[in-house]
Amino acid sequence: MEFDSTRWAVYLIAGPIGLAAFFLIGSLSKKLLVLIAALIFLEGVLLSWRSFYFVGFSLSSAVSYVLLLTIMLMPDARSRLLAFNGAWVAFLFFALMGVLIGSFVSEVGVGANLVLFQMFYLEGLFYFWIGRCALRDSVETHKILTWLVLFGGVVSLLHLFSITTGYRFYAAAGKEFNEYSNIAYRYGAVFSNPNTLADFYSMAIPVGLVLCLGWVRPTRRAMAGIVGSLSLMGVSLLLTASRGGLAATVLVSAVAVLLLPIGLRRVLNLTVVSIIAGTFAMALLFLVFPEFLEKSLARFTDMGLQSERYRTWMMTLRLLVTNPVGIGLHSSGYIQAMRQFGIDLANPHNIYLSLAVNIGIPGLIAYLVIVVGCLRRILLARRFGDEMLRTAATAILVLLAGFLLSGFFEPIYRNGFKLQHLFWLFAGVGSFLPNWIESSVPTEFDTDRPHWLDEERDIGGGPSWQPERIGSL
Numbered sequence: 001m002e003f004d005s006t007r008w009a010v011y012l013i014a015g016p017i018g019l020a021a022f023f024l025i026g027s028l029s030k031k032l033l034v035l036i037a038a039l040i041f042l043e044g045v046l047l048s049w050r051s052f053y054f055v056g057f058s059l060s061s062a063v064s065y066v067l068l069l070t071i072m073l074m075p076d077a078r079s080r081l082l083a084f085n086g087a088w089v090a091f092l093f094f095a096l097m098g099v100l101i102g103s104f105v106s107e108v109g110v111g112a113n114l115v116l117f118q119m120f121y122l123e124g125l126f127y128f129w130i131g132r133c134a135l136r137d138s139v140e141t142h143k144i145l146t147w148l149v150l151f152g153g154v155v156s157l158l159h160l161f162s163i164t165t166g167y168r169f170y171a172a173a174g175k176e177f178n179e180y181s182n183i184a185y186r187y188g189a190v191f192s193n194p195n196t197l198a199d200f201y202s203m204a205i206p207v208g209l210v211l212c213l214g215w216v217r218p219t220r221r222a223m224a225g226i227v228g229s230l231s232l233m234g235v236s237l238l239l240t241a242s243r244g245g246l247a248a249t250v251l252v253s254a255v256a257v258l259l260l261p262i263g264l265r266r267v268l269n270l271t272v273v274s275i276i277a278g279t280f281a282m283a284l285l286f287l288v289f290p291e292f293l294e295k296s297l298a299r300f301t302d303m304g305l306q307s308e309r310y311r312t313w314m315m316t317l318r319l320l321v322t323n324p325v326g327i328g329l330h331s332s333g334y335i336q337a338m339r340q341f342g343i344d345l346a347n348p349h350n351i352y353l354s355l356a357v358n359i360g361i362p363g364l365i366a367y368l369v370i371v372v373g374c375l376r377r378i379l380l381a382r383r384f385g386d387e388m389l390r391t392a393a394t395a396i397l398v399l400l401a402g403f404l405l406s407g408f409f410e411p412i413y414r415n416g417f418k419l420q421h422l423f424w425l426f427a428g429v430g431s432f433l434p435n436w437i438e439s440s441v442p443t444e445f446d447t448d449r450p451h452w453l454d455e456e457r458d459i460g461g462g463p464s465w466q467p468e469r470i471g472s473l
Helices: 005-024 028-042 059-072 085-102 109-133 138-165 194-213 220-240 243-259 264-288 290-303 309-322 331-341 351-384 387-406 418-436
Strands: 050-052 055-057
Touching (some): 028 059, 028 109, 028 138, 050 109, 059 109, 109 418, 138 387, 194 220, 194 243, 194 264, 220 243
Antiparallel strands (some): 050 055
């Protein structure tokens, strides 16, 4: 690559200053908000991941490492780190085995596999730790979830701007699809890939529904922002023309509504939210984006349920029978192995098969053990927590479900790393939720509850929350 002295001068001057300022922010929750914003809006947009021999560098990685260092310097936060130790050790061990196996793939080598190990596995643990440590209570958790939905509204605006003007974000050129016109309308803006963008909505839209209709109501300002974001995300989702993302969003949103308390008031709230958001969304689609709506609907009609994925999955299962410990982390191994079946793809387009291919069936099992452990603890918080904690737990539950379900159709664990990092971050938050349950509630699952939680109730275990604080931004 050509060396750009001006760009590197900006990096070397602005980078240390920005990271130092970030380090000096007093609140861990504010640091976490900055990290999420950097991951979504800056990573792969202004700067892209770069590797130097065996180490990778990215903007969000730098921010996350500084945040993790801050946590390490705080004894109370540091004490929250350990959880699911055996499963994480196994997960990383088999990922390292994938590095070793992948180093024997022709024209790849150990360096490329080590960078992938850092990007998709080691940083997954780092984000999991950050999620466990960065928030003090369910109030801050609720606020972070609210901001995530608002960020989703901004993401959708950038997507609509991009497909309307044809603008491509620097360092995120994305894929161009010219099936219907010279305009590449299927572009994912800050997520580059339109399917990845749709899968992000399958995580964010159900969260917005839970925040609007949960046990604790947001403020009017927060409610207006959430409903507006839901409308914009709905429009953007439909214009991605992503079949898997749309199906996952609809299904998880339906599950989110079923998980909420049933009552006349909430039925009316759901009706009002649906009417307002739906009317605004339909007005945008038919009055502002009729051409793109027509193309998206035509793509849904033409392609239907047809896909090459089903055959790819079957051939991948045949590959795993003879390679149960995987074929390495780099995609070249999969490409070379699948040529015998006449398939020329970089991955199986399914996160579970993809993990099995990269780190073996034992690595996939370790991943599922971690995920099930997180889901059990989230369900525990949802069952025994107060109203605010139940709302936050339900929102995180559907967020993780959106990732896990949409991952059946798209390789979002390896198709970029934004969604995978968000998944691990909120999996970490969810794994710590039961520690904020009232100490009088017995639980056989709460095995990693730190002793200081029972002594310092203002950390988040006691009734310090106030309903009127919810949603304040």
